[in-house]
Amino acid sequence: MAALPLTPLDPPDAELVARTCAGEAAAFDALVRRHYRAAFAVALAVTGDRADAEDVCQDAFIRAARRLEDCRDPDRFAAWLCAIVRNQARNALTRGGIRGRTPLTDAIPGAGNSARRAELTELRARLESALAALSPVQREVVLLHDLDGWTHDAIAASIGTSGGMSRQHLFNARRRLRELLGGDILREFLHD
Amino acid sequence: MTDPRFDFRALDPARDDDHDARIAGIVASAMAARRSDGDVARSPGVLDLLARWTAPALAAAAAIALLSLPALARLERPAAAATPAPSPSPYERVASWVHSNHEPSPIELFTVLEAPAPPAGRP
Numbered sequence: 001m002a003a004l005p006l007t008p009l010d011p012p013d014a015e016l017v018a019r020t021c022a023g024e025a026a027a028f029d030a031l032v033r034r035h036y037r038a039a040f041a042v043a044l045a046v047t048g049d050r051a052d053a054e055d056v057c058q059d060a061f062i063r064a065a066r067r068l069e070d071c072r073d074p075d076r077f078a079a080w081l082c083a084i085v086r087n088q089a090r091n092a093l094t095r096g097g098i099r100g101r102t103p104l105t106d107a108i109p110g111a112g113n114s115a116r117r118a119e120l121t122e123l124r125a126r127l128e129s130a131l132a133a134l135s136p137v138q139r140e141v142v143l144l145h146d147l148d149g150w151t152h153d154a155i156a157a158s159i160g161t162s163g164g165m166s167r168q169h170l171f172n173a174r175r176r177l178r179e180l181l182g183g184d185i186l187r188e189f190l191h192d
Numbered sequence: 193m194t195d196p197r198f199d200f201r202a203l204d205p206a207r208d209d210d211h212d213a214r215i216a217g218i219v220a221s222a223m224a225a226r227r228s229d230g231d232v233a234r235s236p237g238v239l240d241l242l243a244r245w246t247a248p249a250l251a252a253a254a255a256i257a258l259l260s261l262p263a264l265a266r267l268e269r270p271a272a273a274a275t276p277a278p279s280p281s282p283y284e285r286v287a288s289w290v291h292s293n294h295e296p297s298p299i300e301l302f303t304v305l306e307a308p309a310p311p312a313g314r315p
Contacts, residue, residue, distance in 0.1 A: 023226075029219045036215065040205045054205065058218050065222030066229055123202040147200040174195055 009034070014074035021068055032061055035078050038150065039085045041143035046089035048132050048139075050124070056092055060085040079158040130180040134173050141166055142173035282307050 013034075019027035039060060043053035064071075064084050071080050131139050140159060144150040145166075150158075152166040159166070205211060280288070282304045289296050296304070 023223075025219055025223045028222060029215065032215050032218055032222075036211075037204065037206060044203070050203070050205075054214070057205075058214070058221075061218045062222045062225055066225050068226075120202055127200065127203055142198065143200065143203075146197040147204065171195065174198060177198055 012075065013077040017068060017071060017074035017077055020065065028065060031077065035081055036061075037148045038078055038144060039081060041147050042082045042085045042140055043089045044131075045136055045139035045143055046086060047093065048128065050128070052092065053089070056085060056089045059092075060088045063088065076157070079154070082158045126181060130177050133180060134176055138169050138173035138176070141169040142177070145170055146174075 011030075013031065016027045016031045016034075020031065036057065039057045040053050043056040043060070044050065047053050047056060060081065064081050067084075071077060073080070131143075134142070137159060141155055144155050144158070145152070152163040152170070155166045156163045161169075201207065205214075208214075285300075285304050288294070
């Protein structure tokens, strides 16, 4: 799982940004692969729908590419990108461009295995339903932290709050999710 | 705080079958958009075109003006030469008639007699 990073990324985002500005598509490909999950987490937190989140991500990455020269601190590309994703997702909601719930069976892994497909479909439905009960900021914090492994400092910088508030949001989000989903969906990690 | 993480792997977009194709599409679209933006930024606007047109036009006008200076100078010299010489005073004209034994006509006599008096000090 590519995460915002306890260890320095190699190559650093700033280098990939510079190479993309110079026209190197492979550098932008690396940026997209590195940060797609985080962008998706933010988009899903706002839209509440996987397919809509994918559309928002696509638009946001293209917009980011077009405005890459405006990224004042390329070392913080992820936070800059997430701000674009957040705005794109909110604009899509405001414009009514969100398609609404789409079949969750689209493009899921193991498409040839109907049992696995059904299991995953049910799991996704449970998770999305539980996430819908959280506030948008709780969704964003828990998804960035637990889906993409962001640190609280990185989350706090991205959403404009303190590390303490990020921890509080995460604590409340997890407690609510446990109430809704039970403990069977939890995965233990040795370190937080 | 050692709260266990939630397992959101089921929501992970990287697990979708079409994830790689989706990313490839995003990268292609994004780079095409950047190229397109670059082309637009490089294409000249109306002011650019005007500037490009006026600069050579101004340069040509300046060159023409420089090349015209000698010709204009030449045009000015005959004009200066054409300045009428001071007409002789009535005394000078009468003296010339006497010296040349010229018999003036009535008109010549009239113009000499009607001519204004010369400024003081002039003979």
